[in-house]
Amino acid sequence: MMSSNSANNLLDEALGFNDECGGGGGGLLLLIEDRVETSGAFILHHLIKRRLSSPNRPNDVVVFLSFAHPFSHYDRILRKMGCNLGVQKENKRFVYYDMLNLNYPDGEKGAEDLLLSVYGKIQKTVELCSSREGYKNSTIMIDDISLMEVALCGSSNLVLDFLHYCYSLATQFDCLVIILNHEDVYSTVDVPSPLLQMEYLANIVIKAEPLATGLATDVHGQLTVLNKGICQGSGCSKSKIRNFHFRVKENCVEYFYPGSRT
């Protein structure tokens, strides 16, 4: 079982998440970008486990908005990684919102109303959690933003508004907002795309891409982590870019620099 004493892997180092610094809470937006060839969902799974497994923060909550997969999918995956989402759900530490079957027949107005109601629920959950003793951070996760756009009939403005609301909630209650989106969907768009706006807003951007040489069984792809640094009282830390390879397994992910294996 992961504990705060275990060695951080390359991803955790790049994110700057370690328990000494309070695990990277405080009003951060983390954007994960992936492509058809290389899925970035494993990063979400890793972060769910990180946020739920930390012994220093027993009251923190992960709010998960799923547009992509049903609960059983995440449950099975996290179970193999040593995290029981069913129990966490019962203990109200993992709050799962199933957005798969939501349809918006009433057009944009209906979509806006529904979105507001979803945001209201998230806000209540986070507020409630923050009032508990020993609260440190909450996490809001969205899997994934492009499906949210489809559910809202292409209204990227609504999606961006929602993200802004989540971001302000995050700043207010010291939350971490994690979103997954697809880079290749927007690469053909001429106008300033919603993705650019999200990249601008984000404090950390993780890109999952295939290797330039194609797919391989030993190396499933590469991650590029741009950490814009955290502004604290005395000044800002510099932004850093790290690049390394990864290999996804059932119970963990291996991260390593090109040409080396941990």
Add this chain to the structure above:
Amino acid sequence: MAANKPRTSSFSRNVAVAPTSQVPGLKHGPNGTVFLSSGIADLDKILGGGFCLGSLVIIMEDPEAPHHMLLLRNFMSQGLVHKQPLFYASPAKEPRGFLGTLPNPVSSKDDKSRERDTEQEKNLRIAWQYKKYFEDQNLDSQKDGKVEYCNDFDLRRPLDRHALSGQCIDCVSLQDSPNLATLYDRCSTFLAQIPRFDGNITSAGRISIQSFSAPQCHFSEKEWDMLSFIRSLKSLVRSSNAVAVMTFPPTLVSPTVLKRWQHLADTLLSVRAVPDEDKDLAKLLTGYQDMLGLLNVHKVARINTQVPVILEATTYSMKLHKRRSLVLECLNQAPVDGSSGTSYATSGSCSVSSKTGALDF
């Protein structure tokens, strides 16, 4: 069932009750998934067992050749042979007519005569005994009326009448649907009739949608509506015991919508025509003359797992075995003539490589 009991330890295994009798046409896969056959034995093998129940399979068509129809035909026939409910939608005015073109399983007469021979010709007994090691599981003859998971279909012979009668087949013309909501309702009604139990899965349904964004459909211009439909269909299928196969012409949608479409797919395939009389390709590949087309596997469904499927090869040639059954073969590079200069890039990747002719060996 076990899901409602409080878990005592975080590492308790959720042991699924294995069915005492195997349901014909379905088999268990890893991570609690169930597969049904695509109707093409080679494709089942490539995909690790078949199509996963609850998944959405998308096939990108080639405007120059109707090879996607071969895949659809095998898929639909396999469902009918296994008595699985079938939903079929196409842009044609009379989609039911397509059922007449579905192939029949290869007759077992050939296999049966072979078995009789083994008894009669004792001096050849040794040879026949070794033959059993070469025969694929799927080719085991239908002894005792055992139902095969994947049939060998004879594309020259139409499906027997008795296979079509008494079956649950729902045909819809995409031209008739004024909007996608009615199509969604039809799919929903179809899926609702497939029984669903928490324990054993006793039956599965197949949805087959052909040429979804074809110009004959009223909604072909409404890209967001189509995406919304696909997303809703995917959610429907995910929560039911069914597989949906959808084909569409990728050249008729905008690039950004195409990418969204590709992301929506659990399993993503594409078919390409092989140009006739392409001398360069003939030099590059063996058996080029027999090829109908090429099949690319872009993505394989990852349900209940995060580990990606990395295939040894992603491009396969489509050929007709004995001029009747569809087979998929890995591409084999022909012996390179020392005098010839360059050849196509052999390590074609499906990502950042900008070279054309992405044949992945």
